[in-house]
Amino acid sequence: MRLEKCWFCSSTVYPGHGIQFVRNDAKIFCFCRSKCHKNFKMKRNPRKVKWTKAYRRLHGKDMTQDSTFEFERKRNRPERYDRNLAENTLKAIKKIDKIRSDRASDHIKNRLKTGKVQRQKEARKQLELGIHLVKAPLALAQDSSLCLPKIKVNVSQAQTEENQPMED
């Protein structure tokens, strides 16, 4: 039993699922479901189809290089069965899986961080400008703790001096 990777979307194909297409040049394409198969028949390039892993890796949306990927390399030489080895491998698979998914989600979080900071800044500014929509100005004046602290901006005096000769 071997868990293959779908040629189109790179998800795992478990036994009993999917279709294997053998082309006449003996290249084998495994598909996880008919969605991927139909896209392949339409001659779509997985690197251009947004929901595939190929696109996401190519455009930096998902983690590309990590040491945990080394564990999943395809090995064609069969290992002699050893009960201890099998047990340790099963334990290791669980742990490595957790580490890999944590690192992948961290990668995505870091990628989305800049957008989040930007959005928070914009929200803050919007609140400051439109505080009158949230609280009545009279209430703000009476209770100073409700409004945001006022920031003083120094206007340079040199500008006003330059204007005066122009008006004359």
Place this chain on the structure above:
Amino acid sequence: MWQFPVSDQVPQISGNRQACGNSFDKQQRTFIQMRTVLKVVDNSGAKKVMCIQALKGKKGARLGDTIIASVKEAMPNGKVKKGKVVYGVVVRAAMQRGRCDGSEVKFDDNAVVLVDKQGQPIGTRVFGPVPHELRQKKHVKILTLAEHIA
């Protein structure tokens, strides 16, 4: 009095589906039956055969089955001549065949290897990939001649 315009259009029943551009779906993914033209992938001399009978199977032959075929196109000097009735083993079928692990395999075209009545291949070489379903059907000789086993 203003009347609503009555549309008498009957909804189009898309029976032929030619509007969506099925240039990639022309391959018939069905059984190999009478009148099916198959490609010959060995060096027995024939190029194309037409199936005249699928042994075993009411609806037709599938991957790994034997058929009786008539040679329609042959190389000028070969072991089989045009018009001869031969037996063949289907080594590639466009119709998917279920494997014992639950997955399905399908190939790009319909191809056959000519054999004699005992099941021994007439040619000495086989081109292209062959499935390992042939092992179960006891066509080991074809597997040994094959260049790639899918």
